[in-house]
Amino acid sequence: xxxxxxxxxxxxxxxxxxxxxxxxxxxxxxxxxxxxxxxxxxxxxxxxxxxxxxxxxxxxxxxxxxxxxxxxxxxxxxxxxxxxxxxxxxxxxxxxxxxxxxxxxxxxxxxxxxxxxxxxxxxxxxxxxxxxxxxxxxxxxxxxxxxxxxxxxxxxxxxxxxxxxxxxxxxxxxxxxxxxxxxxxxxxxxxxxxxxxxxxxxxxxxxxxxxxxxxxxxxxxxxxxxxxxxxxxxxxxxxxxxxxxxxxxxxxxxxxxxxxxxxxxxxxxxxxxxxxxxxxxxxxxxxxxxxxx
Amino acid sequence: xxxxxxxxxxxxxxxxxxxxxxxxxxxxxxxxxxxxxxxxxxxxxxxxxxxxxxxxxxxxxxxxxxxxxxxxxxxxxxxxxxxxxxxxxxxxxxxxxxxxxxxxxxxxxxxxxxxxxxxxxxxxxxxxxxxxxxxxxxxxxxxxxxxxxxxxxxxxxxxxxxxxxxxxxxxxxxxxxxxxxxxxxxxxxxxxxxxxxxxxxxxxxxxxxxxxxxxxxxxxxxxxxxxxxxxxxx
Numbered sequence: 001x002x003x004x005x006x007x008x009x010x011x012x013x014x015x016x017x018x019x020x021x022x023x024x025x026x027x028x029x030x031x032x033x034x035x036x037x038x039x040x041x042x043x044x045x046x047x048x049x050x051x052x053x054x055x056x057x058x059x060x061x062x063x064x065x066x067x068x069x070x071x072x073x074x075x076x077x078x079x080x081x082x083x084x085x086x087x088x089x090x091x092x093x094x095x096x097x098x099x100x101x102x103x104x105x106x107x108x109x110x111x112x113x114x115x116x117x118x119x120x121x122x123x124x125x126x127x128x129x130x131x132x133x134x135x136x137x138x139x140x141x142x143x144x145x146x147x148x149x150x151x152x153x154x155x156x157x158x159x160x161x162x163x164x165x166x167x168x169x170x171x172x173x174x175x176x177x178x179x180x181x182x183x184x185x186x187x188x189x190x191x192x193x194x195x196x197x198x199x200x201x202x203x204x205x206x207x208x209x210x211x212x213x214x215x216x217x218x219x220x221x222x223x224x225x226x227x228x229x230x231x232x233x234x235x236x237x238x239x240x241x242x243x244x245x246x247x248x249x250x251x252x253x254x255x256x257x258x259x260x261x262x263x264x265x266x267x268x269x270x271x272x273x274x275x276x277x278x279x280x281x282x283x284x285x286x287x288x289x290x291x292x293x
Numbered sequence: 294x295x296x297x298x299x300x301x302x303x304x305x306x307x308x309x310x311x312x313x314x315x316x317x318x319x320x321x322x323x324x325x326x327x328x329x330x331x332x333x334x335x336x337x338x339x340x341x342x343x344x345x346x347x348x349x350x351x352x353x354x355x356x357x358x359x360x361x362x363x364x365x366x367x368x369x370x371x372x373x374x375x376x377x378x379x380x381x382x383x384x385x386x387x388x389x390x391x392x393x394x395x396x397x398x399x400x401x402x403x404x405x406x407x408x409x410x411x412x413x414x415x416x417x418x419x420x421x422x423x424x425x426x427x428x429x430x431x432x433x434x435x436x437x438x439x440x441x442x443x444x445x446x447x448x449x450x451x452x453x454x455x456x457x458x459x460x461x462x463x464x465x466x467x468x469x470x471x472x473x474x475x476x477x478x479x480x481x482x483x484x485x486x487x488x489x490x491x492x493x494x495x496x497x498x499x500x501x502x503x504x505x506x507x508x509x510x511x512x513x514x515x516x517x518x519x520x521x522x523x524x525x526x527x
Contacts, residue, residue, distance in 0.1 A: 168391070168392075168395070171384060171388055171391065171392045172392065172395065174381065174383055174384060175381045175384065175392055177383075178381050178382065178383050178384075179381070181343055181375070182375060182377075182379050182381065184343065184362075184363035184364055185341065185343075185363060185367065185372070185373050185374075185375060185379060186367065186379070186392055186393060186395055186440070186444070187364050187367035187368060187372075187395040187396040187399070187444055188364055188392075188395055189362070189364045190363075190364070191362075
């Protein structure tokens with residue numbers, strides 16, 4: 001039993017890191033653009049396929065193709081912003097949430113259908129030579145690929161925090177997220193800030209997808225599940241700090257993992273959603289915290 | 294320096310500004326005065342490109358401002374401090390000032406400008422690393438002005454600089470505004486606080502119900518019976 005619990009704790013932490021990573025991009029787009037992009041999980045799915053095909057066709061190791069996937073999805077994010085979300089950000093802050101929900105839900109359907117058409121509905125996983133390797137620490141096995149995922153998630157959060165707190169562009173991001181009108185009056189090109197923030201958000205989703213395609217599996221329909229986890233994480237953590245988002249992700253992963261040990265696997269999702277409702281009931285302002293307090 | 298002609302602004306079907314014209318000459322303080330709801334702030338926001346202009350023109354140093362994105366106006370030296378002060382509470386005092394020099398033109402002289410700002414407002418220097426959210430109302434207005442100066446303005450626009458401040462702080466702020474003018478920056482301010490504004494302004498306009506009711510120098514307006522009766526408790 002102890003071994004089972006320890007193993008669940010480790011798996012919970014590892015999957016939680018992924019929840020956190022997915023939530024980082026969602027929080028960035030929501031904090032800065034006030035756009036709720038429920039297609040974030042579909043961007044993850046696309047990133048996963050990009051890594052999968054790069055591996056299958058060109059034999060590119062997913063860790064090698066990761067920077068390429070990042071850049072490609074940054075570009076795709078730019079296109080999505082210019083074609084769709086640009087029009088959402090022209091409306092008032094409160095209208096943006098509703099409009100972005102509608103638009104991004106449409107995007108979910110389109111991307112899923114296209115993925116089924118072109119990639120088939122099969123579940124895929126990248127199997128490299130090291131895919132099955134694991135570190136054995138006492139009674140616990142730590143799969144290296146999933147561990148690498150956690151390391152990437154933490155690094156992404158720290159990099160984002162550095163960007164926000166130490167760079168000129170980061171200050172502009174924080175200013176825009178606090179009040180875009182005043183940011184514009186300060187000389188910040190708000191549209192460009194929106195464009196770049198959205199593109200970074202998309203690129204982060206793709207990195208997560210790349211890791212999911214190695215440590216877990218991908219299929220055209222995985223997106224909404226990941227988006228939902230990310231939403232729960234953002235509600236848990238607020239938009240206050242990037243590090244906090246990773247911590248909240250790990251917390252969610254742990255809760256789910258332990259719930260499935262004690263209550264049975266079928267309660268995994270239920271526990272996460274109950275947690276979501278409890279947080280919304282008792283800390284409803286978590287969602288509207290500052291992008292960087 | 295700034296010339297506005299026949300400006301009309303509407304929020305959807307509701308028109309609030311009906312053909313407003315005024316000029317801000319170089320090296321002077323011009324005030325737009327008038328009661329709440331006269332359309333003062335609306336006029337400023339429209340000039341800055343934050344509200345759509347229905348008709349009329351606005352030009353700065355001879356170039357039209359209509360359709361120009363706000364951040365490019367800042368780059369050209371037209372800087373506005375909004376009514377809610379313009380500093381960001383989620384940033385520290387120093388980060389706010391650094392952000393003030395965001396445009397490429399202002400960035401080159403960032404270090405010198407910051408020294409000047411700290412000389413003008415020693416209290417900001419003492420609170421460098423504090424979050425702007427912890428400042429008092431007066432300090433926050435000083436930070437807003439400091440941040441605007443970081444952008445190296447040629448024309449500084451202030452929306453209700455005295456709003457919510459104690460009289461003694463208001464005096465200080467107006468001293469600073471006059472000092473800014475003497476350093477060669479033109480100032481356009483909108484005020485409800487008439488006496489104070491008329492004392493400092495070289496020229497003033499009175500806006501009522503979205504159009505200019507009257508205009509003149511401070512002493513002229515103070516002598517105007519209608520203005521005296523309507524606005525001044527003299």
